[in-house]
Amino acid sequence: xxxxxxxxxxxxxxxxxxxxxxxxxxxxxxxxxxxxxxxxxxxxxxxxxxxxxxxxxxxxxxxxxxxxxxxxxxxxxxxxxxxxxxxxxxxxxxxxxxxxxxxxxxxxxxxxxxxxxxxxxxxxxxxxxxxxxxxxxxxxxxxxxxxxxxxxxxxxxxxxxxxxxxxxxxxxxxxxxxxxxxxxxxxxxxxxxxxxxxxxxxxxxxxxxxxxxxxxxxxxxxxxxxxxxxxxxxxxxxxxxxxxxxxxxxxxxxxxxxxxxxxxxxxxxxxxxxx
Ligand SMILES: [Zn+2]
Numbered sequence: 182x183x184x185x186x187x188x189x190x191x192x193x194x195x196x197x198x199x200x201x202x203x204x205x206x207x208x209x210x211x212x213x214x215x216x217x218x219x220x221x222x223x224x225x226x227x228x229x230x231x232x233x234x235x236x237x238x239x240x241x242x243x244x245x246x247x248x249x250x251x252x253x254x255x256x257x258x259x260x261x262x263x264x265x266x267x268x269x270x271x272x273x274x275x276x277x278x279x280x281x282x283x284x285x286x287x288x289x290x291x292x293x294x295x296x297x298x299x300x301x302x303x304x305x306x307x308x309x310x311x312x313x314x315x316x317x318x319x320x321x322x323x324x325x326x327x328x329x330x331x332x333x334x335x336x337x338x339x340x341x342x343x344x345x346x347x348x349x350x351x352x353x354x355x356x357x358x359x360x361x362x363x364x365x366x367x368x369x370x371x372x373x374x375x376x377x378x379x380x381x382x383x384x385x386x387x388x389x390x391x392x393x394x395x396x397x398x399x400x401x402x403x404x405x406x407x408x409x410x411x412x413x414x415x416x417x418x419x420x421x422x423x424x425x426x427x428x429x430x431x432x433x434x435x436x437x438x439x440x441x442x443x444x445x446x447x448x449x450x451x452x453x454x455x456x
Contacts, residue, residue: 182379183414184227188327189426190379191226191372195219196433203437217352218368224320225372227327229288234262249322251338276397289387298370305362310353316365318349384410
């Protein structure tokens, strides 16, 4: 799938999950925690495609996410692509084809999603607010790039960077540490996982079984058959899937905001004789 669809699917998954937790497990989150979670999950859902490098020197090519912070992120994408190719080459078995590009390899595996989740939580737990600022800054930048693709393109990377900085500062100042920090890591990991699911429905597939070898192959690309696969950037993805993700997100938000707003703005219905 393309960047904006990945970002939307991440936000939708987080909002739907938060709604379900709220509804069935009595796990309530503040509106800030929900928004930050959805944003980090949307950003995390773009992270695996940082392995799609472009041309740093001419600021061209690469995935949506690689342009988040201008040439700098394009350079990071280059490094991640080469690193992924290194992991591929080092672990490939006799039936895995030779490759000269690392796209859809290491960053498209379950261990990578787990690593992102665990790493983010560990960073935040260890370095506290400064790590939170850094994580939210990066994730906000990617989420803005993905969710508001047209705006981000027009605004350019300087505005996107400034906006991300503002969001990061506001979050670090207001998000409580105890629940908030593990939540950031979880949201980033879930985002990566949602990305893998988004790529699995396309015909190219992802090496979801890695590092479990099957038939002398470590990097078997697993996707759904061509006939029913979603065409990358096609009508089904852009019209059907994006609309579905948007509707899911809006329904989940409505489902969570309604009881909260009733409680906040019409407390008498709950508190009885207070007023
Ligand atoms: Zn991908």
